Amino acid sequence: MxxxxxxxxxxxxxxxxxxxxxxxxxxxxxxxxxxxxxxxxxxxxxxxxxxxxxxxxxxxxxxxxxxxxxxxxxxxxxxxxxxxxxxxxxxxxxxxxxxxxxxxxxxxxxxxxxxxxxxxxxxxxxxxxxxxxxxxxxxxxxxxxxxxxxxxxxxxxxxxxxxxxxxxxxxxxxxxxxxxxxxxxxxxxAQNIAFSAVARRAITDDPNFAGGRYAAEGTNPDVGLSIARMMAHITYMSEDALTAKFGRNAQIEGADPGFGIDFAVESYLDHQGQVFLERFDALSYLYLSRVMDYxxxxxxxxxxxxxxxxxxxxxxxxxxxxxxxxxxxxxxxxxxxxxxxxxxxxxxxxxxxxxxxxxxxxxxxxxxxxxxxxxxxxxx
Amino acid sequence: MxxxxxxxxxxxxxxxxxxxxxxxxxxxxxxxxxxxxxxxxxxxxxxxxxxxxxxxxxxxxxxxxxxxxxxxxxxxxxxxxxxxxxxxxxxxxxxxxxxxxxxxxxxxxxxxxxxxxxxxxxxxxxxxxxxxxxxxxxxxxxxxxxxxxxxxxxxxxxxxxxxxxxxxxxxxxxxxxxxxxxxxxxxxxAQNIAFSAVARRAITDDPNFAGGRYAAEGTNPDVGLSIARMMAHITYMSEDALTAKFGRNAQIEGADPGFGIDFAVESYLDHQGQVFLERFDALSYLYLSRVMDYxxxxxxxxxxxxxxxxxxxxxxxxxxxxxxxxxxxxxxxxxxxxxxxxxxxxxxxxxxxxxxxxxxxxxxxxxxxxxxxxxxxxxx
Structure with a gap:
C-alpha cells in the first residue's frame, strides 16, 4: 500500500x-x-x-x-x-x-x-x-x-x-x-467472543501474568500477550491477503525444516507478536476486549x-x-x-x-x- | 447430531x-x-x-x-x-x-x-x-x-x-x-500455516515445554497445549455452528461479568482444551502439524x-x-x-x-x- x-x-x-x-x-x-x-x-x-x-x-x-x-x-x-x-x-x-x-x-x-x-x-x-x-x-x-x-x-x-x-x-x-x-x-x-476468549486465556494462563500483579512483581506475560496478538492478527487479515503476501514462501530458501520460523508467514506473525509487546499492556487487552464481548x-x-x-x-x-x-x-x-x-x-x-x-x-x-x-x- | x-x-x-x-x-x-x-x-x-x-x-x-x-x-x-x-x-x-x-x-x-x-x-x-x-x-x-x-x-x-x-x-x-x-x-x-504456527508457538513458548524435555522433567505444557487446541477448535467449526450452538448465551445467567468463563462458548472452549490434555501430547502436535504444513x-x-x-x-x-x-x-x-x-x-x-x-x-x-x-x- x-x-x-x-x-x-x-x-x-x-x-x-x-x-x-x-x-x-x-x-x-x-x-x-x-x-x-x-x-x-x-x-x-x-x-x-x-x-x-x-x-x-x-x-x-x-x-x-x-x-x-x-x-x-x-x-x-x-x-x-x-x-x-x-x-x-x-x-x-x-x-x-x-x-x-x-x-x-x-x-x-x-x-x-x-x-x-x-x-x-x-x-x-x-x-x-x-x-x-x-x-x-x-x-x-x-x-x-x-x-x-x-x-x-x-x-x-x-x-x-x-x-x-x-x-x-x-x-x-x-x-x-x-x-x-x-x-x-x-x-x-460466538466466534468473535471465542477468539477473544482464547487470546485472554493465553494471557491469564501465562505464569508471568501473576494474577494481574505482573507490574508489581517485575515480570510481564510476554508469551501470552504475543500469542494473543499473533492469533488476533490472523483474524484481521483475509485469507487471500495472507496468500498474496506470503503464500507458502520459505523464510530462508533451502533451509532445513524444523519447528522454528520456516515459512515467511511465521516470521511475519512472530514480528507482529514481538512489536506488540513494546506498545501494549496485557491487562488493557483483557479489559478492552471484554467490553467488546458485552x-x-x-x-x-x-x-x-x-x-x-x-x-x-x-x-x-x-x-x-x-x-x-x-x-x-x-x-x-x-x-x-x-x-x-x-x-x-x-x-x-x-x-x-x-x-x-x-x-x-x-x-x-x-x-x-x-x-x-x-x-x-x-x-x- | x-x-x-x-x-x-x-x-x-x-x-x-x-x-x-x-x-x-x-x-x-x-x-x-x-x-x-x-x-x-x-x-x-x-x-x-x-x-x-x-x-x-x-x-x-x-x-x-x-x-x-x-x-x-x-x-x-x-x-x-x-x-x-x-x-x-x-x-x-x-x-x-x-x-x-x-x-x-x-x-x-x-x-x-x-x-x-x-x-x-x-x-x-x-x-x-x-x-x-x-x-x-x-x-x-x-x-x-x-x-x-x-x-x-x-x-x-x-x-x-x-x-x-x-x-x-x-x-x-x-x-x-x-x-x-x-x-x-x-x-x-498461508492462513492454515499461520493458525498452526501460533498453536505451536503456544506450546513451545510454554515454560513447561522445557525444550521438549517435559517428560524427563516431569512437567507438561498444559497451558500451551490447551491454548493450541482451543484456537484450533474454533477453526474446526463454522461461525454459524458456533452461533447456533452458543450464540451469546451466558454460562451462568445473571452472573457478574469478569474475566473468567462468562459466556457459554468460553466454557465449551475451556472444556475442549482441558479434555485434550488427557489424550494428546504436545510434541505429537508439533510433529504432525508440521507434516501438514510441508x-x-x-x-x-x-x-x-x-x-x-x-x-x-x-x-x-x-x-x-x-x-x-x-x-x-x-x-x-x-x-x-x-x-x-x-x-x-x-x-x-x-x-x-x-x-x-x-x-x-x-x-x-x-x-x-x-x-x-x-x-x-x-x-x-
Whole structure:
C-alpha cells in the first residue's frame, strides 16, 4: 500500500494529557464503581473554527492510541490513521479540527489497569473495575468539555472505535451531527467472543501474568500477550491477503525444516507478536476486549429513542473480505437505524485486505469518506 | 447430531500393537533418518475375506487415533468414526474388513516423540526426527504387510487422513483400487500455516515445554497445549455452528461479568482444551502439524505419473462451511486428478458444521460414502 496520494502530513505532533477526573471527584462508571484520578492522552490536528463547528472526533480500535496522525520526534512511522488525516486528506486538517484520544482502560497515556491505584500506590491490576462501552463515551465527553467543544460535526471510528461511536450516538445524539462507523459491530458473535476468549486465556494462563500483579512483581506475560496478538492478527487479515503476501514462501530458501520460523508467514506473525509487546499492556487487552464481548446496545429497551428524537446522520462502512466483523455486522446496525427512519448511508467496500482494510488506503474507501465528510462540512 | 440411524455398533474392540520395525532394522524415513523400534497401534473391524479383497484402510486426522469404532472397556463414548463404521453402516463391517492405525509420530500407541529413545533410555523429545507425509504411508504399508493384506479396496481419510490417502495414492497406486479424500488439502494456505504456527508457538513458548524435555522433567505444557487446541477448535467449526450452538448465551445467567468463563462458548472452549490434555501430547502436535504444513505433492515433477499408469478411482468430498480446508482445497486436488484423466467423483456437501462435518452424521454425506463404498464392493 502506498500512502494516500493527497498532500501532506500534519507534521510533528505531541500527545497532550489532561486530568479529567480526580481522586476526590472520580469518574463514575456505568457499573456504579468509580475511578480517579483519570488522565486522558489526546492529540489534536488542524485548527478549531471560531464557532467551534468543525470538530471531528476519532475513536481508536482495540490496540490503538491517541497518536492517529503526524509524527512524534523519533517516530519511524506516522500515527496509525495518518493516511486519512492531514492537509488535503479525507479528514482535511485545513478545514477540520480533529481530536483523537486514548481510550479509558488503555495503556498509552490514559488511565487503565496499569496505572497507579492511589489506594495502594501500586498498579491497579485486576483491581481496576470492569468497563462498559458507555464509560468510554463518558470520558470522551469529559475531554470535549475540557477542550471547550460543545458539539461534534462528526464522530468517527473503526472496529472498537466504531462501536464507541455507535454507543455515543445512541446515548448522546445531541453531541454530534454525523456518525461514521467502519468495520464495526453492534454485537459480537460466538466466534468473535471465542477468539477473544482464547487470546485472554493465553494471557491469564501465562505464569508471568501473576494474577494481574505482573507490574508489581517485575515480570510481564510476554508469551501470552504475543500469542494473543499473533492469533488476533490472523483474524484481521483475509485469507487471500495472507496468500498474496506470503503464500507458502520459505523464510530462508533451502533451509532445513524444523519447528522454528520456516515459512515467511511465521516470521511475519512472530514480528507482529514481538512489536506488540513494546506498545501494549496485557491487562488493557483483557479489559478492552471484554467490553467488546458485552456490547449489545440494540438489546436494550427502545435503544434508538434518543437518536430518533435528535437525529444523527450515519455512514456505515464494511469491507467484503472482513471476516472478523463481516458485512453482516454492519447490516445489523443498518437494519436498526433504517427501521428507525434515521438518515443513513451504507456501503460495502471491496478490498482484499480483510478487517485491517479500515486502516489502509483504498481509493473507493477514502473517496467515500471524503465525500461524506465534505458534505458534512458544507451543511454544518 | 444423533447417531447414524442404521444398525449397529461393532461392539467391544481392543487396540492391538505390532512392532513393525526394530532397533536393528529401523524405519528409514524420507529424510534419510531412521527410527527404531517402531510400534504401531491398530484396530480392525469386520472379517477379512478369504481372497482378502474387502479391506478398507482408515487414516485419521491430526489428533485422532486407532480407535475409530466400537467400544473399549469403560469407554464413555465409542471410537471417533463409530457413526460410519459398523454392521449396516456406510463402512459396513458385515461386508468389509476395516483397518485403522495410529499414525507415526502420534501419541496413542504408535511410536512418536514421546516414546523411549533406545539410544538414551529417555523420551525422544525433539530428538525425534522430522516426519514427512510419505513416512506415514511407509508405516501403513508395513502394517498391511504384517497383516498379510496385499491390496486395499479403499483407502479413506478425512483432513490429515485424506492427505495421507492422497500421498499414498500418488506414490503407491498399485496398493489400492479406490481412494476417498474428505475435507483435506494438497497444500496448506498461508492462513492454515499461520493458525498452526501460533498453536505451536503456544506450546513451545510454554515454560513447561522445557525444550521438549517435559517428560524427563516431569512437567507438561498444559497451558500451551490447551491454548493450541482451543484456537484450533474454533477453526474446526463454522461461525454459524458456533452461533447456533452458543450464540451469546451466558454460562451462568445473571452472573457478574469478569474475566473468567462468562459466556457459554468460553466454557465449551475451556472444556475442549482441558479434555485434550488427557489424550494428546504436545510434541505429537508439533510433529504432525508440521507434516501438514510441508505437504505439497503436486509441486513434485510429474506427480501423477504413477497413478496414471495404475489408476485409482477417487472420491473427493468437501463441506460448504469448512473454512479450515475450504472446497477450494478439494477443487485443487480435483483439477490435478481430472487433468490426468483419472476417474474421480467430487461432491461439495452442504453442512452447517464446518470442518468437523467429516466426523458427524449427515444424511447426504453418509449416503454419498455408502454409495461409493457399495459400488467399490460390487466391482471388486
Amino acid at each position: 502506498s500512502d494516500d496520494d493527497s498532500d501532506g502530513s500534519v507534521g510533528l505532533v505531541e500527545t497532550q494529557t489532561a486530568r479529567l477526573f480526580s481522586a476526590e471527584k472520580p469518574l463514575a462508571l456505568a457499573s456504579g464503581a468509580t475511578v480517579g484520578p483519570v488522565d486522558v492522552a489526546y492529540e489534536t490536528y488542524g485548527t478549531l473554527a471560531p464557532d467551534r463547528s468543525n470538530v471531528i472526533y476519532i475513536c481508536h480500535a482495540l490496540t490503538g492510541d491517541a497518536h492517529a496522525a503526524g509524527w512524534h520526534e523519533g517516530d519511524r512511522r506516522p500515527g496509525w490513521w495518518d493516511n486519512l488525516i492531514g492537509p488535503g486528506r479525507p479528514l482535511d486538517t485545513d478545514r477540520f479540527f480533529i481530536v483523537s484520544s486514548n481510550i479509558l482502560g488503555g495503556c498509552r497515556g490514559t488511565t487503565g489497569p496499569g496505572s497507579t491505584n492511589p489506594a495502594t500506590g501500586e498498579a491497579y491490576g485486576m483491581e481496576f473495575p470492569l468497563l462498559d462501552m458507555a464509560d468510554f463515551v463518558t470520558v470522551h465527553r469529559a475531554l470535549l468539555a475540557h477542550l471547550g467543544i460543545p458539539h461534534l460535526l462528526i464522530a468517527l471510528g473503526g472496529s472498537l472505535g466504531g462501536m464507541q461511536v455507535l454507543e455515543w450516538s445512541l446515548t448522546y445524539p445531541h453531541d454530534m451531527s454525523h456518525a461514521v462507523i467502519i468495520a464495526a459491530s453492534s454485537r459480537l458473535t 456490547f449489545d446496545p440494540f438489546s436494550r429497551p427502545d435503544p434508538l429513542a434518543r437518536v430518533v428524537a435528535d437525529p444523527v446522520r450515519y455512514l456505515l462502512l464494511s469491507f467484503d473480505t472482513d471476516w472478523r466483523f463481516s458485512t453482516a455486522h454492519t447490516l445489523r446496525i443498518l437494519a436498526h437505524v433504517e427501521r428507525a427512519g434515521l438518515p443513513v448511508t451504507f456501503r460495502e467496500l471491496r478490498s482484499p485486505y480483510g478487517h485491517d482494510s479500515f486502516l489502509l488506503v483504498d481509493p473507493a474507501y477514502h473517496a467515500t469518506l471524503r465525500a461524506f465528510v465534505d458534505r458534512a462540512g458544507e451543511v454544518r | 444423533s447417531d447414524d440411524d442404521s444398525d449397529g455398533s461393532v461392539g467391544l474392540v481392543e487396540t492391538q500393537t505390532a512392532r513393525l520395525f526394530s532397533a536393528e532394522k529401523p524405519l528409514a524415513l524420507a529424510s534419510g533418518a531412521t527410527v527404531g523400534p517402531v510400534d504401531v497401534a491398530y484396530e480392525t473391524y469386520g472379517t477379512l475375506a478369504p481372497d482378502r479383497s474387502n479391506v478398507i484402510y482408515i487414516c485419521h486426522a491430526l489428533t485422532g487415533d486407532a480407535h475409530a469404532a466400537g467400544w473399549h472397556e469403560g469407554d464413555r463414548r465409542p471410537g471417533w468414526w463409530d457413526n460410519l463404521i459398523g454392521p449396516g453402516r456406510p463402512l459396513d463391517t458385515d461386508r468389509f474388513f476395516i483397518v485403522s492405525s495410529n499414525i507415526l509420530g502420534g501419541c496413542r500407541g504408535t511410536t512418536g516423540p514421546g516414546s523411549t529413545n533406545p539410544a538414551t533410555g529417555e523420551a525422544y523429545g525433539m530428538e525425534f526426527p522430522l516426519l514427512d507425509m510419505a513416512d506415514f504411508v511407509t508405516v501403513h504399508r508395513a502394517l498391511l504387510a504384517h497383516l498379510g493384506i496385499p491390496h486395499l479396496l479403499i483407502a479413506l481419510g478425512g483432513s490429515l487422513g485424506g492427505m495421507q490417502v492422497l500421498e499414498w495414492s500418488l506414490t503407491y497406486p498399485h496398493d489400492m483400487s479406490h481412494a476417498v479424500i474428505i475435507a483435506a488439502s494438497s497444500r496448506l494456505t 505437504f505439497d505433492p503436486f509441486s513434485r515433477p510429474d506427480p501423477l505419473a504413477r497413478v496414471v499408469a495404475d489408476p485409482v478411482r477417487y472420491l473427493l468430498l468437501s463441506f460448504d462451511t469448512d473454512w479450515r480446508f475450504s472446497t477450494a482445497h478439494t477443487l485443487r486436488i480435483l483439477a490435478h486428478v481430472e487433468r490426468a484423466g483419472l476417474p474421480v467423483t467430487f461432491r461439495e456437501l452442504r453442512s452447517p458444521y464446518g470442518h468437523d462435518s467429516f466426523l458427524l452424521v449427515d444424511p447426504a454425506y453418509h449416503a454419498t460414502l455408502r454409495a461409493f463404498v457399495d459400488r467399490a464392493g460390487e466391482v471388486r
